[in-house]
Amino acid sequence: MTSPVLPDERLAAGIARLALGYRGRFSPETIQRLVIDSYERLAEHARVRTHLVVLAEHLAAERLEALAHVQGAPGVGLPRVLFVCSHNAGRSQMAAALLAHRAGGHVVVSSAGTHPVAAVEPVVTQVLAEAGVDLMNAFPKPLTDEVVQAADIVITMGCGDACPIVPGRRYLDWPVTDPEGAPIAVVRGIRDEIDTHITELLDSLPST
DSSP: OOOOOOSSTTHHHHHHHHHHHTTTTSOHHHHHHHHHHHHHHHHTTOSOOTTHHHHHHHHHHHHHHHHHHHTTOOOOOOOEEEEEESSSSSHHHHHHHHHHHHHTTSSEEEEEESSOOSSOOHHHHHHHHHTTOOOTTOOOOBOOHHHHHHOSEEEESSOGGGSOOOTTOEEEEOOOOOOTTOOHHHHHHHHHHHHHHHHHHHHHSOOO
16 A cells, blocks of 8 residues: 655654554554644644644644543543634633643643634733743644544633534533733733633542
8 A cells, every 4th residue: 555645754753753652552554644634734724834844743642642542542541621712822722721730730631723723822822921821832733533532521712613512521611702812901811711710620620
């Protein structure tokens, strides 16, 4: 069988790294397919392609980890929370970063967008930095089947009917204002509103 042509030959190194890390769990063909798919999904919205190869490897790694969880791979069984909004550039990024910061490793957190854009809103990165939360390496990610199926709790934030429904998951909707184009004072208020939701969510999770 002929191997698919890589959209960027530099993807080969990331495929090899992931194949080594998941040896015995996923075939090299599965890993290559996910890396190529991740690259193509990100490229669809990218304004510049400088970091696409690295980002595709990161996204593929997250999808493989989620897929391993879905398939019952050994793990510590931490609660898994997925935040979904339209662009994955504001609300869902803030929520994921705040929960990861507050949970201290006791929750597996991810975020995605139904229509991801090229980059996280700079003002979102700024207001999180003011709260001591680093978002510098975050990037908008497409919503994929693996991360939805792996989630215990799916929290939607303004994506409407585009958010998928998987039976057996706990669904919450946080009607938070979109920070896109808003003044920084408003975005700070959105951050604090999300943080209040995060406190309530953490209180509702089983003690670890």
